[in-house]
Amino acid sequence: MEIKNQANPTHKICLACCSWSWMKFTFLAVLYCLILSPAAAYDPLDPTGNITIRWDVMSWTTDGYVAAVTMNNFQMYRQIPSPGWTLGWSWAKKEVIWTMVGAQTTEQGDCSKFKATIPHCCKKTPTVVDLLPGVPYNQQFANCCKGGVLASWGQDPSAAVAGFQVSVGQAGTSNKTVKLPKNFTLLGPGPGYTCGPAKVVPSTVFLTADRRRKTQALMTWNVTCTYSQFLASKNPSCCVSFSSFYNETIVPCPSCACGCHNIKNCVKSDSNLAHKAGINTPKKDNSPLLQCTHHMCPIRDYWRVKMAVTNFNYRMNYTDWTLVVQHPNLNNVTQVFSFGYKPRPLPIHDTGMFYGMKFYNDLLMEAGPSGNIQSEVLMQKDQNTFTFRQGWAFPRKVYFNGDECMLPPPDEYPSLPNSGHVTLFQSYKRQPPCF
Ligand SMILES: *[C@@H]1O[C@H](CO)[C@@H](O)[C@H](O)[C@H]1NC(C)=O
Ligand SMILES: *[C@@H]1O[C@H](CO)[C@@H](O)[C@H](O)[C@H]1NC(C)=O
Ligand SMILES: *[C@@H]1O[C@H](CO)[C@@H](O)[C@H](O)[C@H]1NC(C)=O
Ligand SMILES: *[C@@H]1O[C@H](CO)[C@@H](O)[C@H](O)[C@H]1NC(C)=O
Ligand SMILES: *[C@@H]1O[C@H](CO)[C@@H](O)[C@H](O)[C@H]1NC(C)=O
Ligand SMILES: *[C@@H]1O[C@H](CO)[C@@H](O)[C@H](O)[C@H]1NC(C)=O
Ligand SMILES: *[C@@H]1O[C@H](CO)[C@@H](O)[C@H](O)[C@H]1NC(C)=O
Numbered sequence: 001m002e003i004k005n006q007a008n009p010t011h012k013i014c015l016a017c018c019s020w021s022w023m024k025f026t027f028l029a030v031l032y033c034l035i036l037s038p039a040a041a042y043d044p045l046d047p048t049g050n051i052t053i054r055w056d057v058m059s060w061t062t063d064g065y066v067a068a069v070t071m072n073n074f075q076m077y078r079q080i081p082s083p084g085w086t087l088g089w090s091w092a093k094k095e096v097i098w099t100m101v102g103a104q105t106t107e108q109g110d111c112s113k114f115k116a117t118i119p120h121c122c123k124k125t126p127t128v129v130d131l132l133p134g135v136p137y138n139q140q141f142a143n144c145c146k147g148g149v150l151a152s153w154g155q156d157p158s159a160a161v162a163g164f165q166v167s168v169g170q171a172g173t174s175n176k177t178v179k180l181p182k183n184f185t186l187l188g189p190g191p192g193y194t195c196g197p198a199k200v201v202p203s204t205v206f207l208t209a210d211r212r213r214k215t216q217a218l219m220t221w222n223v224t225c226t227y228s229q230f231l232a233s234k235n236p237s238c239c240v241s242f243s244s245f246y247n248e249t250i251v252p253c254p255s256c257a258c259g260c261h262n263i264k265n266c267v268k269s270d271s272n273l274a275h276k277a278g279i280n281t282p283k284k285d286n287s288p289l290l291q292c293t294h295h296m297c298p299i300r301d302y303w304r305v306k307m308a309v310t311n312f313n314y315r316m317n318y319t320d321w322t323l324v325v326q327h328p329n330l331n332n333v334t335q336v337f338s339f340g341y342k343p344r345p346l347p348i349h350d351t352g353m354f355y356g357m358k359f360y361n362d363l364l365m366e367a368g369p370s371g372n373i374q375s376e377v378l379m380q381k382d383q384n385t386f387t388f389r390q391g392w393a394f395p396r397k398v399y400f401n402g403d404e405c406m407l408p409p410p411d412e413y414p415s416l417p418n419s420g421h422v423t424l425f426q427s428y429k430r431q432p433p434c435f
Contacts, residue, residue: 004382015052027080034090043142045324047243048074048268048360049075050077050224050225050418051073051188051193051224051225052071052072052224053072053186053223054071054182054221055068055198055221056068058165059386060218061169062173063171064169064172065103065167068164070089070161072159073152073153074153075352076151076153076402080148080149080150081189081319082148084146084222085130085188086189087127087129087185087186088127088128088137088183088187089126089181090183091124091125092128092179092182094170095170095179095181097119097120097121098167099127099166100164101141102130102143102165103130103142104120104128104131104139105120106129107121108122109124122185128164130149133434141152143162146159147317148162151320153343154229178219182197184196186225192228192229193228193231194226195224195225197223198223199223200220204220204334212370217308224332225330229401229404232403232407236258236297236404237258237400238406239257239295241408242394249413252294253295253403253406253408254295254406257406258271260410265289265290266290267290267291267314268292268293269368274314274368277396288313291312291367295406297312297406298432306342309364309374309375310371311367315366316366317365317366318363318364320401321400322354322401323339323399326350326351326397326398327394327395330351332379336354336376337375338360339355339373339376340354341355341377350396395407
């Protein structure tokens with residue numbers, strides 16, 4: 001594998017890669033260039049995507065309160081993968097955490113002022129993490145103990161929620177005197193989230209177990225955190241390459257689509273290092289170890305009727321991955337092989353989410369022989385709009401785990417031959433070389 005154009009990360013096609021495929025759909029549409037900018041915090045495919053943290057004060061105590069904290073991942077496509085979320089905040093005054101159920105702080109801090117009962121945490125800025133599965137029953141709390149892993153809302157709302165209980169001391173003891181915690185931070189598990197201030201909202205109403213009586217929190221406040229791909233990383237984490245049956249050109253991922261800064265440390269797939277023991281050991285800071293490719297992306301997606309996702313990170317297994325594709329013809333999906341599929345709810349029909357099937361391919365393994373997954377999608381052809389012209393067959397946007405992927409520039413998409421007819425839906429004989 002030759003890496004060209006390192007210093008100048010403009011799009012240069014240096015290598016053809018990926019297998020060929022046939023396509024079964026198309027239209028005529030505006031193609032536009034993808035530009036990632038800091039302003040791109042707003043995600044058009046999931047405009048209201050957020051994580052909301054709700055504190056319900058369940059009782060006032062002699063020196064504070066007991067609150068049930070619920071964290072909902074309202075993001076359609078972005079899960080919180082292992083090693084899970086980390087939630088932090090600053091106390092407004094001299095509050096301490098007497099006890100915590102269903103979660104724990106990472107540090108106790110200096111509790112030397114306390115004599116009889118020692119608090120769980122005395123830090124001004126506590127950092128809270130979920131407990132691991134399998135903790136004793138008396139340490140559990142509703143929706144806790146999942147190692148901090150949250151599914152995306154689109155995939156499984158029931159698994160997109162976390163919860164723990166916190167008993168706070170040296171705090172206000174009424175809704176007039178209590179001070180809301182400040183400066184919430186959320187890592188999930190890397191950077192990218194920004195949290196707003198806590199806001200008092202109408203008290204949550206709970207239904208008793210037999211559903212015959214309603215109770216109410218004494219006071220409720222919400223914190224909303226939103227994700228920005230740009231904050232998470234300067235570069236995209238995935239890229240897309242295209243091939244079609246009507247043109248032998250294979251449009252690869254743009255060179256350095258995901259930055260060239262990893263090039264010095266990458267591992268050649270045929271080198272001894274790729275087979276060395278310990279190569280797959282994740283690092284504390286989650287830094288990837290990438291296979292050398294010209295695009296230097298940890299993930300590459302091919303879009304065709306055949307889709308393949310290839311993992312180039314030796315240090316990462318992706319569990320419960322999601323792949324979101326925007327294409328106008330996704331309103332006519334007829335059949336999806338090997339992947340689960342959920343169309344986006346009405347009224348927007350052009351976006352669909354693919355995900356792995358439990359115990360079959362919901363785990364995208366680390367880089368190497370098992371580090372790829374594949375599927376085929378059949379879409380019904382719409383006679384009025386169907387065309388192969390102007391690269392219409394290719395998706396407008398592709399997201400992996402909620403992060404937008406780098407697409408090749410539209411002017412390089414495989415184009416139709418000028419003369420002669422193309423036999424649609426012909427099946428194919430030739431397989432361009434893969435690396
Ligand atoms: C957070 O997401 C929920 C669910 O999509 C939405 O109802 C709510 O308005 C969002 N909150 C903010 C502040 O965007
Ligand atoms: C507060 O957060 C909860 C989710 O935990 C949400 O259902 C509720 O609508 C939010 N309230 C407001 C006023 O945003
Ligand atoms: C919250 O953060 C702001 C800005 O970083 C800082 O000025 C303020 O002191 C912090 N508040 C607390 C209670 O830590
Ligand atoms: C505070 O509590 C009083 C009753 O104790 C109630 O009338 C009031 O609405 C509460 N205020 C808030 C902001 O919850
Ligand atoms: C990925 O999962 C496999 C099988 O569970 C495991 O052997 C391997 O160590 C994992 N790799 C990483 C990078 O966690
Ligand atoms: C394909 O999409 C069009 C436009 O949304 C719709 O009218 C038609 O019923 C769809 N066909 C199928 C088979 O779903
Ligand atoms: C294939 O597509 C490329 C890129 O759009 C174009 O330059 C080339 O002329 C096309 N080949 C044929 C045979 O049309």
